[in-house]
Amino acid sequence: MKRAWQIMCMAFVALSVFTLVLSFEYPYKDRLGPGPAFFPVWMSIITGVLSLALFFQTTWGKSVAYAAATLIPERQGVLRILAVLVALVGSLALLDPLGFRISLFLFLLFLPLGLGERNWWVILIFAIAGSFGIFHLFYYGLKVPLPMGVFGI
Amino acid sequence: MEALQYWIQGFAVATLPMNLLYAFIGCVLGTLIGVLPGLGPAAGTAILIPVTFSLDPIGGIIMLAAIYYGAMYGGTITSVLVNVPGEAASVITCLDGYQMAKQGRAGPALGIAAIGSFIGGTFATLALMVVSLPLANFALRFGPPEVFSLLVVGLSLVTGLSGRSLLAALIMTLFGLMLAMIGMDPVRGAPRFTFGIPPLYDGIGFIPVVMGLFGVGEILLSMEAPVLEVIKTKLTDLLPKREEWKVSTGAIGRGTIIGFFLGIIPGIGAIIPTFLAYAVEKKVSKHPEKFGTGVIEGVASPETANNSYANGAMVPLLTLGIPGYPTLAVLMGAFIIHGLTPGPFLFKERPDVVWGLIASLSLGNVMLLILNLPLVGLWAKLLEIRYQYLYPGILLFCILGAYSLNQSVFDVGVMVAFGVLGYIFRKLDWPLAPTVLALILGPMMERALRTSLEMSGGDLSILFTRPISAVLLIAAAIVLLTPAVRLLGRRAGKD
Numbered sequence: 348m349k350r351a352w353q354i355m356c357m358a359f360v361a362l363s364v365f366t367l368v369l370s371f372e373y374p375y376k377d378r379l380g381p382g383p384a385f386f387p388v389w390m391s392i393i394t395g396v397l398s399l400a401l402f403f404q405t406t407w408g409k410s411v412a413y414a415a416a417t418l419i420p421e422r423q424g425v426l427r428i429l430a431v432l433v434a435l436v437g438s439l440a441l442l443d444p445l446g447f448r449i450s451l452f453l454f455l456l457f458l459p460l461g462l463g464e465r466n467w468w469v470i471l472i473f474a475i476a477g478s479f480g481i482f483h484l485f486y487y488g489l490k491v492p493l494p495m496g497v498f499g500i
Numbered sequence: 501m502e503a504l505q506y507w508i509q510g511f512a513v514a515t516l517p518m519n520l521l522y523a524f525i526g527c528v529l530g531t532l533i534g535v536l537p538g539l540g541p542a543a544g545t546a547i548l549i550p551v552t553f554s555l556d557p558i559g560g561i562i563m564l565a566a567i568y569y570g571a572m573y574g575g576t577i578t579s580v581l582v583n584v585p586g587e588a589a590s591v592i593t594c595l596d597g598y599q600m601a602k603q604g605r606a607g608p609a610l611g612i613a614a615i616g617s618f619i620g621g622t623f624a625t626l627a628l629m630v631v632s633l634p635l636a637n638f639a640l641r642f643g644p645p646e647v648f649s650l651l652v653v654g655l656s657l658v659t660g661l662s663g664r665s666l667l668a669a670l671i672m673t674l675f676g677l678m679l680a681m682i683g684m685d686p687v688r689g690a691p692r693f694t695f696g697i698p699p700l701y702d703g704i705g706f707i708p709v710v711m712g713l714f715g716v717g718e719i720l721l722s723m724e725a726p727v728l729e730v731i732k733t734k735l736t737d738l739l740p741k742r743e744e745w746k747v748s749t750g751a752i753g754r755g756t757i758i759g760f761f762l763g764i765i766p767g768i769g770a771i772i773p774t775f776l777a778y779a780v781e782k783k784v785s786k787h788p789e790k791f792g793t794g795v796i797e798g799v800a801s802p803e804t805a806n807n808s809y810a811n812g813a814m815v816p817l818l819t820l821g822i823p824g825y826p827t828l829a830v831l832m833g834a835f836i837i838h839g840l841t842p843g844p845f846l847f848k849e850r851p852d853v854v855w856g857l858i859a860s861l862s863l864g865n866v867m868l869l870i871l872n873l874p875l876v877g878l879w880a881k882l883l884e885i886r887y888q889y890l891y892p893g894i895l896l897f898c899i900l901g902a903y904s905l906n907q908s909v910f911d912v913g914v915m916v917a918f919g920v921l922g923y924i925f926r927k928l929d930w931p932l933a934p935t936v937l938a939l940i941l942g943p944m945m946e947r948a949l950r951t952s953l954e955m956s957g958g959d960l961s962i963l964f965t966r967p968i969s970a971v972l973l974i975a976a977a978i979v980l981l982t983p984a985v986r987l988l989g990r991r992a993g994k995d
Contacts (some may be wrong), residue, residue, distance in 0.1 A: 348928070351927070351928055352668075352928060355924075355928060355930070356671075359671055359675070362675075362678070363678075366678060366681075366693075369693060373685075373690075373692060376958075377688075379954055380950060380953050380954035380957075380958060381687075381949075381950045381953050381954070381958070382688070383685040383687075383688055383690055383692050385950060385953075386677075386681060386946045386949070386950070387678075387681050387692070387693075390674055390677050390678050390681065391678070393674060394671060394674040394675070394678065397667055397670050397671050397674065398671055400667055401665070401667040401668060401671065404667060418927050418928075420724040421724075424723060424724035424725065427723040427724075427726065428720050428723045428724070428923075431719065431720060431723055431891070431895070432720075432916075432920070434892070434895070435716070435895065435899075435916045435919070436916065438899060438912075439909060439912050439913055439916060442899070442903065442909050442912060443909050447900075447903075451896060451899065451900075454892070454895075454896070454899075455892050455893075455896060458888075458891075458892040458895070459888040459889060459892055462726075462887065462888040462891070462892075463888060464888035464889070469889075473889055473892075473893075477892070477893060477896050478896075481896065481900065485550065485900065485904070489550070489553065489554050490553065490554045491550045491551075491553055491554070491900075491904045492904065493900070493903065493904065494903070494907070494909075
């Protein structure tokens with residue numbers, strides 16, 4: 348866990364350097380007062396300094412009582428997390444081209460399977476109700492605009 | 501007297517049949533959110549914002565507020581029956597609530613929580629009615645330096661009171677402020693850090709960030725050990741026994757006062773009032789050693805404080821436009837989506853919204869009591885839904901909610917990305933609340949600071965020479981420096 352904290356600190360140092368460099372593209376001051384770069388410059392500097400301070404504290408200071416012993420969960424947990432992420436990224440990629448109903452139907456079909464459920468009939472009913480049913484409730488009932496996709500369904 | 505007149509007018513708005521219906525639906529949805537594991541009130545309120553799109557602003561806000569305080573109660577049910585808090589404010593309820601459930605007394609535990617929540621919530625709403633108008637009038641005197649200093653206090657409190665490392669909390673606050681810099685410069689209106697990506701011109705959407713950090717992130721964490729063990733118990737006798745009433749009365753009174761007064765301080769968060777209420781109860785108890793073994797006052801006091809806090813925290817949101825913690829920040833986002841800006845001017849410009857909302861809080865507390873006592877068994881049944889369906893169902897609403905805000909797949913992507921970040925930060929135990937509050941308050945803070953410097957010709961001393969601003973900055977410094985000084989003192993003592 349100590350290593351994870353160190354990596355996160357360095358990630359924030361990198362982010363602050365990146366933001367600081369980008370900030371110089373904007374004016375720091377203009378004729379009215381502080382310009383668009385004023386706030387980003389100071390935020391970047393303070394973030395960088397604090398991140399370095401936490402890095403040094405984590406590395407050489409008194410040890411922090413970390414909440415979890417390890418960052419990586421056990422294998423089954425990792426597989427379930429991956430299933431959720433694959434389903435989310437898949438629906439993200441398919442939402443515009445296939446529309447809400449089909450992409451979410453696939454999402455609700457795949458994810459219970461990925462999480463170990465094998466009752467096909469229940470999964471199918473769940474996926475139809477969750478995609479087509481929710482679409483009708485929100486699109487027609489609550490007038491919430493949702494993507495239709497290339498097939499128009 | 502003026503407040504009472506406004507409140508009566510607000511009551512007329514809140515009791516319109518459609519507004520009553522919205523409040524009722526909000527209470528049901530809120531309790532549902534609180535009950536469902538993996539969906540806290542912040543993410544839950546955020547994903548239900550689209551439900552209010554077709555409603556008028558007052559109806560929409562009334563429904564979302566009802567979702568918010570409904571969720572605060574719903575979290576209790578999981579604390580008692582599963583030993584898993586439905587939301588952070590219910591953590592302490594697990595200690596005695598779960599023990600009571602194990603002894604077959606889940607009914608009285610949930611019953612006293614509902615009754616305490618009703619009393620705490622009702623008192624806090626009355627107090628909100630009394631203090632909000634004078635405070636809003638006072639806030640009208642604030643100029644940019646005072647606004648900046650007030651925001652610094654709010655962020656300092658949420659930073660200083662979160663997590664185990666002050667440095668990590670500060671970094672998370674700054675991360676939120678950096679995210680807030682993306683989009684249009686709040687003073688000059690020029691694009692900044694947009695990388696030519698059109699959706700970034702509007703900035704990073706605050707609602708998808710909340711859904712990601714608190715919704716998707718929480719679900720990813722739940723995936724590590726997703727099976728909940730629900731205590732099978734009969735939920736018949738919901739009313740406590742006579743001797744339990746005796747000890748609960750004082751506990752409810754103390755919880756109400758603690759919850760409300762901590763609620764009006766922006767940035768305190770929902771956890772501290774409940775922990776403090778529990779600690780006070782233990783302190784005044786004749787048998788403190790029994791706390792943690794299933795004593796009813798260990799449930800009554802924090803649960804009352806929780807709902808009293810929820811209503812009290814509306815004070816800084818409505819009067820100053822400062823949300824005290826993430827769920828209220830979502831509510832603030834919902835105000836903005838509905839074309840309303842919380843703060844002192846809202847009292848002048850849309851008293852119907854403000855007082856309609858305040859009146860609806862009183863009605864909502866009654867609805868929650870009616871809903872929760874007889875339906876507690878039904879809510880408990882929801883905990884038996886298999887996680888293979890529960891979590892995909894929640895994620896479906898997250899996707900729907902994120903997309904429908906701007907009809908943008910980009911927002912869904914933001915939600916997923918922040919879901920992963922939320923999971924990592926939770927594993928590292930870096931607090932998320934400061935990031936969320938800084939993200940929503942960032943543009944306001946930058947605008948106030950830069951306008952102050954324009955007023956003073958670039959002289960920072962304007963923040964220290966104006967009395968209100970100076971007092972606020974001193975308060976912020978005390979909040980941030982106290983833990984550091986205490987740590988140094990402890991080390992010096994050891995050496």
